Amino acid sequence: MRVALFATCLVDTMVPQVAHATARLLQRLGHEVVVPPGQACCGQMHVNTGYRREAVPIVANHVRAFAGAEAVVAPSGSCVASIHHQQAAVARRFGEQALADEAAALAGRTYELSQFLVDVLGVTDVGAYYPHRVTYHPTCHSLRLLRVGDRPLRLLREVRGLTLVELPGAEQCCGFGGTFAVKNADTSTAMLTDKMTNVLSTHAEVCTAGDASCLMHIGGGLSRLRAGTRTVHLAEILASTEEAVSPSQTTRPAVPA
């Protein structure tokens, strides 16, 4: 299958290794990966901060960039949830009916990575090797908007060498919430502290998730505490193999201390 990779604005700019890992994984599974050069952002940050009118041209750019794509995959539950639940709605609100229809159609072909692997490709064993003790944080939008359920866990259980430890209080938000982390920095930090307490209680080397944004938050907190436990995106774990450990499949912390 020819898969269009939506890196997302955050991954592209701040944690490119996650997009490299996603591409490498899909290629290893025998699929052609294309990276439409017009891509930027899904518009979620604008919509969720109250700038829905301003989000319309961002949505239009996204729809333009991925026009004609057979399947779009993004390593982010949150961005895919925004594409599914917000893009068409904001376009419609401002009278952009044609854009809304195109966005809705594109959303139907857009998948979060774990959903694409399990539901579309029908694989849970992707041939990965990752010899680390790992705990998984289900990010809120994967969990409650996309309902990815146990798909990431099913993928992780098949990774050779990996020890999966259950995260206590897994379903509680880490406190990221986009601009919430800045506008309500104190409450966000209190939520993060409890999340980190639970992560550290597992004695995992690595905390993984399907969203680079939440991982940047948890990782940023762990790094500040010099905790040692690092955050690594699910795509990076699934892309790792015994044969090919490349610099872009790093298992170094997302935010090294």
Add this chain to the structure above:
Amino acid sequence: MTGTVPGPAPTFLGLPTAPRGVGHLRGDEPFPDAARTALRDGQLRANLGHATSTIRAKRATVVGEVPDWEQLRAAGKALKAATMARLDEHLLELETRVTERGGTVHWARDAREANEIVTRLVQATGTHEVVKVKSMATQEIGLNEALEAAGVDVFETDLAELIVQLGQDKPSHILVPAIHKNRAEIREIFLRTMPSVDADLTDEPRRLAMAARAHLRERFLRARVAISGANFAVAETGTLAVVESEGNGRMCLTLPQTLVTVMGIEKVVPTWRDLEVFLQLLPRSSTGERMNPYTTTWAGVTPGDGPQEFHLVLLDNGRTAVLADEVGREALHCIRCSACLNVCPVYERAGGHAYGSVYPGPIGAVLSPQLTGVEDNASLPYASSLCGACYDVCPVAIDIPSILVHLRAEHVEAQQRPTPEGVAFRALAKVMADPRRWRLAQRAARAGRLLARGRPTLPAMPPPLSGWTRSRDLPTPPAETFTQAWVREHGS
């Protein structure tokens, strides 16, 4: 009370919102400031963490027992949506039926009118004290303060509401107003404020409940007027319903001569059968019980049995303005179960007082700003990480995260002058809508590498990013973005 200057509240779509200077819908400070103070209170954090996790687990167990819970939720949502679509007709029918059965219906445009009506009714009876059933509507309008200003003593009879009243405190939860207090603190309040309390009182829950019972019994028996809210009102029969756990409500609703019920207009349901759905949804979602201990229903007055005078005050106080907003109106479907508070990670940490309104938590963050007009509670729609836990547990499936996002936009669109944030977001939108500009901006972000001076994390940032970097590291941007590298390796 509010710290704002009394004056006309701004209107929303031309409809009046809850007036300033009366009631408890507005806080003294924005949520982030109030939360900052609350977060430092370790006792509060411990009390809330313990209470919310206990009630969360109870709810999850009893909801899990109901195989058709999702259908019940859908039914509850559909019933509420249909009722709101013809609210005026249902309210007129309710008035007709209540009047036929010997009650009197009063229409109150806002908190001030409602307080005046109730005060006048109480004064007409010649009494100087009233007993109260726990009621959110009367807390919302500040009825206790209004009655006390008119020389009437008000006795709250719900245990938690009594604790709050005796402690000269404010409620911090819709269902459990004293959730922020633990039993040692409650014992201290009772010893300090109950005149005839046993000096050997312990903090055993049973002993505390018995002390409250002894304190209240006398007041129930001598009260001539009771004031209540209502969980539901059935339009077709003119029946009011109060759902409770302690029996204090039953005492207030049956013993006094006069009963005054203050009810938000959104509480009406068309038919008696509709209660079947809500009386299943409410107790499981609120107290985590299969069924609540006391459900009292009454219609008008019955000679020789119960109150001989019944007044129903129908309260608007901004509700019609909420109804006019096609996204926000779903907040009126709320049946005040407080399941959303108990699962909210923000509520669990900041507590109810930080919201400044009698309606805290996720539902409060969408209801209070709509009742007052969003500019009077502008920080509340942002008091959420949009994690969505509230939507999942809501027994009538109110999409609270979507309403929060909608109200954020209402706030942004209400600004007359450009704000720094607005300027930044508008500029960023122009950049993100144009791939060429976006690539240039990404290159500019790489300048952050200069700040890092070779270190893997960035130094402390100036505001507003300082909010992040005070407690969390930010990674140094990479030398090359993914898309750049891809183009370099693969062509375009």
